Amino acid sequence: MRMKAVVDNVANVAPAASIASQEFPIHFQLNGIPVTATIAPWVTLLDYLRETAHLTGVKKGCDHGQCGACTVLIDGRRMNSCLKLAVTADGASITTIEGLGTPEALDPLQRAFIEHDALQCGYCTPGQICSARALLREQHAKTREEVRELMSGNLCRCGAYTNIVDAIMDVLQQEQKGSAA
Amino acid sequence: MSASIRIGDSISRIDGVEKVTGSAHYAAEYAIPGLLYGWIVSSDIAKGRVLSIADASARAIAGVVEIITHENRPHLPWLDRNYSDQVAPPGSPFRALYDDKIAFSHQPIALVVADTLEGARDAAALIEVTYEADTFNTDFEVALKEKFEPIRKRLGFWAPKSRGNAVKAFDAASLKHKGTYHLATHHHNPMEMHAATVHWRGDGKITVYDKTQGPQNVQSYIAAIFDFSKDDVRVMNPYVGGAFGSGLRPQYHVYLATLAAKMLERSVRVVMTRQQMFSHVHRPQATQQVSLATDQAGRLQAVMTEATTVTSRFEHYMEGVCNWGLMNYACENASGKYFIAPMDTYTPGDMRAPGAATGMTLFEIAMDEMAYAAGVDPLAFRTLNYSDKNAMDDKPYTSKALREAYAEGAQKFGWERRSPAPRSMHDGRELVGWGMATGMWDAYFMKTTVKAKMDAEGNLELSSAGSDIGTGTRTVMAMVASDTLGIAMDRISVVLGDSDLPTSPVEGGSWMAASTGAAVQVACHALGERLLDAAGNIEGDPLSGAKIDDVIFCDGQIIAKDNPSRSVPIESAMRASGETTLECEETAGPGVAGLLSMLRVSRNSHSAIFAEVKVDEELGVVRVTRIVIAVAAGRILNPRTARSQILGGVVMGIGMALHEETLMDTRFGRFMNHSFAEYHIPVNADIDSIEVIFVNEPDPDVNPLGVKGLGEIGIVSTAAAVANAIFHATGKRVRDLPVTIDKLL
Amino acid sequence: MNRFAYVRADDVAAAVRQGASGAVKFLAGGTNLVDLMKENVEQPQTIVDINRLPLKEISEVYSGLRLGALATNADTAYDPRVMKKYPLLSSAILAGASPQLRNAATNGGNLNQRTRCYYFYDLATPCNKREPGAGCSAVGGLTRIHAILGASAQCIATHPSDMCVALAVLDARIHVTGADGDRVIAIADYHRLPGDEPWHENTLAPGELVTAIELPDEDFSAHYTYLKLRDRLSYAFALVSVAVVMRLDEGGSIAEARVALGGVAAKPWRDIEAEALLKGAAPGDDMYRSFAERLLAGAIAEEGNRFKIELARRAIVRALRQAAAGTPQSQTDKRVA
Numbered sequence A: 001m002r003m004k005a006v007v008d009n010v011a012n013v014a015p016a017a018s019i020a021s022q023e024f025p026i027h028f029q030l031n032g033i034p035v036t037a038t039i040a041p042w043v044t045l046l047d048y049l050r051e052t053a054h055l056t057g058v059k060k061g062c063d064h065g066q067c068g069a070c071t072v073l074i075d076g077r078r079m080n081s082c083l084k085l086a087v088t089a090d091g092a093s094i095t096t097i098e099g100l101g102t103p104e105a106l107d108p109l110q111r112a113f114i115e116h117d118a119l120q121c122g123y124c125t126p127g128q129i130c131s132a133r134a135l136l137r138e139q140h141a142k143t144r145e146e147v148r149e150l151m152s153g154n155l156c157r158c159g160a161y162t163n164i165v166d167a168i169m170d171v172l173q174q175e176q177k178g179s180a181a
Numbered sequence B: 001m002s003a004s005i006r007i008g009d010s011i012s013r014i015d016g017v018e019k020v021t022g023s024a025h026y027a028a029e030y031a032i033p034g035l036l037y038g039w040i041v042s043s044d045i046a047k048g049r050v051l052s053i054a055d056a057s058a059r060a061i062a063g064v065v066e067i068i069t070h071e072n073r074p075h076l077p078w079l080d081r082n083y084s085d086q087v088a089p090p091g092s093p094f095r096a097l098y099d100d101k102i103a104f105s106h107q108p109i110a111l112v113v114a115d116t117l118e119g120a121r122d123a124a125a126l127i128e129v130t131y132e133a134d135t136f137n138t139d140f141e142v143a144l145k146e147k148f149e150p151i152r153k154r155l156g157f158w159a160p161k162s163r164g165n166a167v168k169a170f171d172a173a174s175l176k177h178k179g180t181y182h183l184a185t186h187h188h189n190p191m192e193m194h195a196a197t198v199h200w201r202g203d204g205k206i207t208v209y210d211k212t213q214g215p216q217n218v219q220s221y222i223a224a225i226f227d228f229s230k231d232d233v234r235v236m237n238p239y240v241g242g243a244f245g246s247g248l249r250p251q252y253h254v255y256l257a258t259l260a261a262k263m264l265e266r267s268v269r270v271v272m273t274r275q276q277m278f279s280h281v282h283r284p285q286a287t288q289q290v291s292l293a294t295d296q297a298g299r300l301q302a303v304m305t306e307a308t309t310v311t312s313r314f315e316h317y318m319e320g321v322c323n324w325g326l327m328n329y330a331c332e333n334a335s336g337k338y339f340i341a342p343m344d345t346y347t348p349g350d351m352r353a354p355g356a357a358t359g360m361t362l363f364e365i366a367m368d369e370m371a372y373a374a375g376v377d378p379l380a381f382r383t384l385n386y387s388d389k390n391a392m393d394d395k396p397y398t399s400k401a402l403r404e405a406y407a408e409g410a411q412k413f414g415w416e417r418r419s420p421a422p423r424s425m426h427d428g429r430e431l432v433g434w435g436m437a438t439g440m441w442d443a444y445f446m447k448t449t450v451k452a453k454m455d456a457e458g459n460l461e462l463s464s465a466g467s468d469i470g471t472g473t474r475t476v477m478a479m480v481a482s483d484t485l486g487i488a489m490d491r492i493s494v495v496l497g498d499s500d501l502p503t504s505p506v507e508g509g510s511w512m513a514a515s516t517g518a519a520v521q522v523a524c525h526a527l528g529e530r531l532l533d534a535a536g537n538i539e540g541d542p543l544s545g546a547k548i549d550d551v552i553f554c555d556g557q558i559i560a561k562d563n564p565s566r567s568v569p570i571e572s573a574m575r576a577s578g579e580t581t582l583e584c585e586e587t588a589g590p591g592v593a594g595l596l597s598m599l600r601v602s603r604n605s606h607s608a609i610f611a612e613v614k615v616d617e618e619l620g621v622v623r624v625t626r627i628v629i630a631v632a633a634g635r636i637l638n639p640r641t642a643r644s645q646i647l648g649g650v651v652m653g654i655g656m657a658l659h660e661e662t663l664m665d666t667r668f669g670r671f672m673n674h675s676f677a678e679y680h681i682p683v684n685a686d687i688d689s690i691e692v693i694f695v696n697e698p699d700p701d702v703n704p705l706g707v708k709g710l711g712e713i714g715i716v717s718t719a720a721a722v723a724n725a726i727f728h729a730t731g732k733r734v735r736d737l738p739v740t741i742d743k744l745l
Numbered sequence C: 001m002n003r004f005a006y007v008r009a010d011d012v013a014a015a016v017r018q019g020a021s022g023a024v025k026f027l028a029g030g031t032n033l034v035d036l037m038k039e040n041v042e043q044p045q046t047i048v049d050i051n052r053l054p055l056k057e058i059s060e061v062y063s064g065l066r067l068g069a070l071a072t073n074a075d076t077a078y079d080p081r082v083m084k085k086y087p088l089l090s091s092a093i094l095a096g097a098s099p100q101l102r103n104a105a106t107n108g109g110n111l112n113q114r115t116r117c118y119y120f121y122d123l124a125t126p127c128n129k130r131e132p133g134a135g136c137s138a139v140g141g142l143t144r145i146h147a148i149l150g151a152s153a154q155c156i157a158t159h160p161s162d163m164c165v166a167l168a169v170l171d172a173r174i175h176v177t178g179a180d181g182d183r184v185i186a187i188a189d190y191h192r193l194p195g196d197e198p199w200h201e202n203t204l205a206p207g208e209l210v211t212a213i214e215l216p217d218e219d220f221s222a223h224y225t226y227l228k229l230r231d232r233l234s235y236a237f238a239l240v241s242v243a244v245v246m247r248l249d250e251g252g253s254i255a256e257a258r259v260a261l262g263g264v265a266a267k268p269w270r271d272i273e274a275e276a277l278l279k280g281a282a283p284g285d286d287m288y289r290s291f292a293e294r295l296l297a298g299a300i301a302e303e304g305n306r307f308k309i310e311l312a313r314r315a316i317v318r319a320l321r322q323a324a325a326g327t328p329q330s331q332t333d334k335r336v337a
Helices: A001-009 A043-051 A106-117 A124-140 A143-149 A161-180 B016-021 B117-124 B142-144 B165-170 B215-226 B254-263 B323-328 B358-372 B378-384 B403-412 B473-485 B512-535 B570-577 B593-601 B639-658 B718-730 C012-020 C034-037 C073-077 C080-087 C086-097 C101-102 C107-111 C163-169 C272-278 C285-295 C306-323
Strands: A023-031 A033-039 A073-076 A077-078 A091-097 B036-042 B048-054 B064-068 B110-112 B128-133 B176-185 B195-200 B206-212 B233-236 B267-272 B285-294 B301-311 B335-344 B425-427 B430-440 B448-455 B458-461 B493-497 B551-554 B557-560 B567-569 B581-586 B604-616 B621-632 B688-693 C003-010 C022-029 C046-050 C058-063 C064-068 C175-177 C181-186 C209-216 C224-230 C238-248 C253-263
Touching: A001 B403, A033 A043, A043 B117, A073 A124, A077 A106, A077 A124, A077 C101, A106 A124, A106 A161, A124 A143, A124 A161, A124 B016, A124 C101, A143 A161, A143 C163, B036 B117, B036 B254, B036 C086, B048 B110, B048 B215, B064 B117, B064 B254, B064 C163, B110 B254, B142 B301, B142 B335, B165 B254, B165 B285, B165 B301, B176 B358, B195 B254, B206 B215, B206 B254, B206 C253, B215 B233, B215 B254, B233 B639, B254 B570, B285 B358, B301 B323, B301 B593, B301 C058, B323 B335, B323 B358, B323 B430, B323 C080, B358 B378, B358 B430, B358 B718, B378 B403, B378 B430, B403 B430, B403 B604, B403 B621, B403 B688, B430 B718, B448 B473, B448 B512, B458 B473, B473 B493, B473 B512, B512 B557, B512 B570, B557 B570, B567 B570, B604 B718, B621 B639, B621 B718, C012 C022, C012 C046, C012 C175, C012 C209, C022 C034, C046 C253, C058 C080, C064 C080, C073 C080, C073 C086, C073 C107, C073 C285, C080 C086, C086 C163, C086 C224, C086 C238, C107 C163, C107 C209, C163 C253, C238 C306, C253 C272, C253 C285, C272 C285, C285 C306
Parallel strands: A023 A091, B036 B267, B206 B233, B301 B335, B458 B493, B621 B688, C003 C046, C022 C046
Antiparallel strands: A023 A033, A073 A077, A073 A091, B036 B110, B048 B128, B064 B110, B176 B285, B195 B206, B195 B267, B285 B301, B425 B430, B430 B604, B448 B458, B448 B581, B551 B557, B557 B567, B604 B621, C058 C064, C064 C209, C175 C181, C175 C209, C224 C238, C238 C253
């Protein structure tokens, strides 16, 4: 009967006033800064970041978890911010591309993406870089083949894939050397 | 740092930092106080009328400001010409919310405007629409019965030209091949969804941040429809998240955003959903019949090609599908016929190498089949039938280093180690296939204006209304300026994507680098003359008597050619001008002479693509393990971004070969796989080694910079090389792209 | 998205209480639910956020390994105990979705994810799952991704999970709790075939909550595979997938083999009677082929998914070969083993 109940609900969608005005206080770290916000439950983390926090480095490429452009780090893990309701980020630490590096202090991945021309239009790029940062942290990828598979959640319509892998391998090797030293 | 660079150096793109840090702003990323959000409601049916739109529960959502439909929209002009644009095909352009008529599934029928994105989105879901459905057709097979030759041609469209007597030659020949090929519908699907933010400034002017490839095209379009003076509409697109042709014509999102802004006198943003990205422009589905005949030695005796692509009921979209094979190969008897077939969809449009990506690709699969039928190696077959001139129009090329591309590509790929018979190469349990194909595209040159402005400190700013959709235009513009004026790259800034800037065509056709680059060169040249002039005011006049041709601009200096010890720092020359800025605005274009020359001489880029696939025969799993593409495209301005252009074209070509296909349910008249989950484009795991070679092709005649443009040549025939490799691996010939797993079982 | 009430459950009892009334949806990773809410396919009146519940643990228990319902797919796939003893599960999870999605998606959510049928996702087309009695648009339509087994005239959708296909051959037990207390459902009984009521997708009672998935204490780490065939090499749903676990006896004959198919039915497709054919047999293609015939005996196709019968037949044979040879399919190396 679960589904039937849902179907019945379609006919009764007029929102109760109490629902319409529902908002929740939440606290989280955003790029290292503590933030307190009051958010309606139907706001996704992606829309909150772009429209309220004005962190438009986080991109919307599909809004359905099918492209990876909205990838951010939540407690250090890469996730699609489009599929996360912002209220569920309460207590989390969120890092967007803006928190990963700045024009004055680029993350090594950001530098490598420029150097290897791992971008064209630039729209998928912040998501690619956030995803790659997490990939390096996860340590499940050592080879090009593994990087390719584990970067497959980030679509690039300009087709910069080979350069993206070059950039990531470059930083992977730098950081391996760094940790070995 | 005062070192200037030379054209041809490998340079990182100058907007890289903005893009990797997320500080580059795209159309939906401008924060404006009091901004409203528009959410588009789309039609469920393919054809008919809207009978009613019930919006009471939608209006009950907090923050909803207005729900705009054909019933309450403000006045809109009646004439088609108000809705036309620079690149519109003949016909009656679509007008959203104009009346109750529905011409295609997913047509926008209402715009919900609210003070939050969520308010608009959630209210849109509550709108109840009733329809009166009409009969329609979206079945290509049925549409083919209505195909016709378009009488009124689209601007720039060249109909195929026949020569000799192809039918007779075909009938008489001993070796023949005849096949019918098919290409699926594609949707551009740039990563950034189409979006516009309209800033209602309150002074009768609007600023429109739009995802477009032509801000001035959108400016005229918006002005003509919404009764603005052109000067009151400023359209900006400094960053464009990919487009591939989808932003050539103004799309309905910008129309709706402006409509709402004008009606409500508020700033409004409209962003399409990914689903709605399947509701507008697309590469049309196509069929092409190719008949080829050779003599015993494999020399072509007859080439016949006939193609049909889809158009809408309201516009006649056409593209050059048949011409490529007729142009590229020597054969005395050749014919081409091109038709369009109307269906009840939105009008198709240009998508990366329109016409060639379809026509040349399918033709090159037929060429592979003919090579086998004639018992000639596919590469040898192409060199055997090589034409130094444009064989269709009987015109010479400004340059054609395709022979070199074949040779260098083959050498790099190791083509000579190919064993000719299908199914004869293996790697472990996989079948290995090596295939190749020829690519071809136009080398356009369009009239473009650039302003070069130097400030008192000697920093240079270049500006033009053109768009950089990820191609690297900004970077090559700065490079041309650095090379021409001797200024270091870090002292040059480039401003693009603003309709207020000097005139530029829409970004398309791979003409930007050649056209904008040439304009930068003449503008910088003019500025150089002014600087040289000013240098005369410097005490002692070190360059005394030198004319512009007597000096070079290099590493921040103006240097006398005959005596390098005589030089003036550019900054000193600038100071000596006594001006705070020096500005030169110049236009480059083919001019009358150039246009006449275009009638006599063909301008084309070429490529040779070699593909290796590994196929698990039992399961039909194909892996494209290696691509080598050798490109003959004149002078390469920046090898780094140039290579990326080709890589991108190849990746999209691999998608065309194996993945991309928009699926139409003809019962509903609706594209059904309207998501990135089900419309498959290649992911990182699909893309292995791609090697790009630029062959030496000096071409002083093609245009001032000798540049042929690279945005499209990479996709042309890549899918053919892959499909041909699949045949070589498996012995299975698939004539219907994409080659999905089911077609190989 | 419709407007809904949001409540955060602090403990399992509260969640069950909150989940018991009306159109309630439990929200965990949200990767499927939020997607469907944006498509207006799911329109819950109330969302009960269960992310705070203490169900994230993966722990060894007397009877095997217990995977918390809220453990993420990524944590499960990379858990050393899972990788060592249940590498099939790890492989199947890593064959699905993307790293980002696996980091958010939970084990409980994976069980309950809904079909990817184009028509289910598109409110413009009738669908019995969304609206009982509306009709099935997939029948006679675009059926590339649709079922060839166990479908009905009312629905030919498939279950999209990779993880569940592995769970099916591992004989996982699903622990659930509800107003009437706790119970355990065998994975084979968890998902339902569409029949005349395709909107009933599993056997959970209203308000029941998955708390854990338990893997029996059996070791198939020597002979297993997860072979997934799809329209690109990664980040796509299965057209056909095959999970196999196998034990060989000392003589090299098959002591036990279990096979489940993904992408072909509304649930992971297993046939225990057919598996009996393999028992005691020597590994070999003839045997595998007759097994495949048997497993696919009831297969029915539309025009668009006819190829899946042949694809499944071949995939079954190949997967059995891989498992018997101890050469499981890599999810990174895209060469088919």
